[in-house]
Amino acid sequence: MLLAELATSEYVLSTQPKLETFVATVLKTVGVAPDDSRVVAEVLVASDLRGIESHGVARLESYYVSRIRAGKLNANPAYRIVRETGTSVVYDADNGLGHPVAKMAMQKVIEKARAQGAAFGAVRNSNHFGIAGYYAMLALDHDMIGLASTNSVRYGAPTYGRDIMLGTNPLAFAVPTAKEPAFVLDFATTTVPRGKLEVYQRKEKPLEDGWAIDAQGHPTTEPAEALKGALLPLGGFGVEHGGHKGYGLGMLVDILCGVLSGGAFGNILPLPSSGPEAGAISHWFGAFRVDGFRDVAEFKADMDRELRAFKQSSKVPGQTRIYVAGEIEHEKTFYHRENGVPVHHKVWAGLQKLAGELEIPFALQK
C-alpha cells in the first residue's frame, strides 16, 4: 500500500517496533513465554511489512489469543524433538504456538545443513505459524536455499471431488541473490484463500471462474454458494486448466507435513467450522547449501542475471512491470519500514479492544 492510497483509505499507520512490542506484550499477558512471544510478534509483523495483511496482526486475537484464552492452544508448551538424525529433525509442538517451534525447527535444519550440506525437518501437533516464506527466508543469510510448508484446517476440494479435504497448504522457497532482492516464492496451493470469497461477498462481486465450487460440487461464481462449498486447487475445476496439478501440490504438502511428521493429515484435519482443534497442524522445512553445487558468488551473480532478464523482458499491452517472486513483498517491506505499517481500522479497533481487556497500554499510532 502506497501513501497515496493510504491517504484516502481506511488504514491507520503504526510502526514495526510498536507493533512488535504490542503483539509480544499481548502474548506475554495471556501467559506465553517472553522469548516465544517475541518470535510470534516478529513473524506476524513481518507479514504486515510484506503487505500480507491477512497473515499479520489481524490474526492476533482470532487465531492465537482467543484460542489460548479458551484453553484450546497451549500457552506454555514443552516443544520437544521426537526424532533426529544428522540431516533430519522432527518436533512435537505440544499444541503450542506454531511460530516459535517453526523457527526453532528451521534453525535446526539450517544448522544441520551447514554441517552436512542438506537437511530437512518437520513439526507435528502444532498450530498456525504465519507466513511460510518467513521460515524459508531464514536460509538466505546462510547462502542456502530454504523450503517451508504447512498444512492447515481444510477449505479445499480435490479435482472432481466435492468433500473438503485440503488446506490452503502453502509452499515457500527462498533463493539467495547478490544485489537483487532474494527470490522468495510463497504461495497457497488453492487458487485463492477463503478470505477472498468473504471479501467478494461483502463487495457483492462475482468470483472468478476456477476459484470455488458450491456444496453440490458445481463450479460457482456466487460468493454465498462458494462459502457453503469448497475452494478449488490452483488450476481450477477439473483438469482442463491444470487443476489436477494444484490438487497434487496441495496433497504433496499434506504428505510432507502431516504424514511425514506423524501428525494429522487428510480428512483427520479439522474443518474451520469445527472450531480450533488441538495441535492438528504440521509443518515441513528444508535447507541445502548453494556451495554444494557451485561457487556462491558466481551463483548469486547468475541469480541477479536471471531475475533481471525476466524483469527486463517485454510486457503485455497495458502492463508496465514484470515482477519476480518476492519482489513486491521486498519493496513493501522497505516502504513500510520507512513510512509506517498500515493497519486496517477494523483491525486497529480490535487490537484496541484487546488492549483494554488485557489492561495493557495501546500506543500503536506512528
Added chain:
Amino acid sequence: MLLAELATSEYVLSTQPKLETFVATVLKTVGVAPDDSRVVAEVLVASDLRGIESHGVARLESYYVSRIRAGKLNANPAYRIVRETGTSVVYDADNGLGHPVAKMAMQKVIEKARAQGAAFGAVRNSNHFGIAGYYAMLALDHDMIGLASTNSVRYGAPTYGRDIMLGTNPLAFAVPTAKEPAFVLDFATTTVPRGKLEVYQRKEKPLEDGWAIDAQGHPTTEPAEALKGALLPLGGFGVEHGGHKGYGLGMLVDILCGVLSGGAFGNILPLPSSGPEAGAISHWFGAFRVDGFRDVAEFKADMDRELRAFKQSSKVPGQTRIYVAGEIEHEKTFYHRENGVPVHHKVWAGLQKLAGELEIPFALQK
C-alpha cells in the same frame, strides 16, 4: 488407452521388450554406447507404458537420433562429476543424451542420501531426459522421497510478459506407500505443453482460456495465434487465477536446474525454432530418507490411509472417480504390460522408416 478404445483407434500394439530392444538397437547403430542406449530405451518405453505418449518412442527420431546424426548431440559423451560433497553432486553431461546421466545422477543422490539421510544433485550441459517422474521414482525402492526436475527449451511467457522466457519446466515428486500405488506427482509448470496447441490446431478446435497468449501478448483461444505466441504458466493469464504461482514455479525450476548447476538458464536457453542447441538443458534431483522422520512401515501405512481417503471422498456430479497423483499412470503401466503398448500409426511409420534407414530389423508388432 483401453483395448475398447484401441479397437477403433489408429494405434498399433507392441510390447515393452520389443520396443526397448528396438530403441536400444537404433541408438547403438547411431553410435551410442550399449549401456547408455539401454537406459534411454528404458526411460522412453516407461513413458509409453505410463500412457505419456508425447515423451516416449514418438520422440526417438526427432529429439535424439536426428540430433546425433546432425552432430548436434554427442553420442559418446564423457559424463563427469564437476563438484561433489557428502550430500551433493554436479555432473557435466558433455552435451550427451540426458537419460543416462540423469539416471546416474539420481542414483548417486540416492546413494548419498542412504549414507547421509538427504542429498541433492544437478546436471548441466545435457539434453532432453524424458519424463521427470522416472527419476523421482528411483527413490521409491529405497524408502526415500524422490524429487526430479529439468528446464527445457523455451515455450512460455512470465506473468504479464510476452517474451518467451520459460520452458515447460516439470517438477516431479515420488513418495512411497504400502499397498497403494506410490504417490507420483509429475507436472509441467505451464498449463499445457506446446504439443497440445498443435493437436487443437489439427482438430480445428478452440483452445481453453489460460493456455496461451498471441505474439502481442493478448490471451487467445486461436491455435494458430497461440503457436506464434507463448504458453501461459499454470494458473493462466495474469494473477486472477494464480498464474503468478505457475510462473514462480517455472522460474524456480529454471533456478534449481540452470542457475544452480552452472548451466544455461533464462533467455540463454534456446527457443525451439532455433533448432537443437548443444547441451543447453540442466536437471535437478533430490532424495531423502523417510526414516529420518518416522518409522517407515508406519509412514507407508499412513500414506495408504491418506491416498484412500481422497479416492473414497465424494465426487462432483458426473464424475465417478477421484484419482491421486500417479494412479492413472500406474494402472496404465500394468495394463500395457499385460495387453501391449499402443503406438500411434504415424509414430509406427516413423520408426519403420528409421529402421529402414539404419538397416536394422523392424519387428515391433505384438
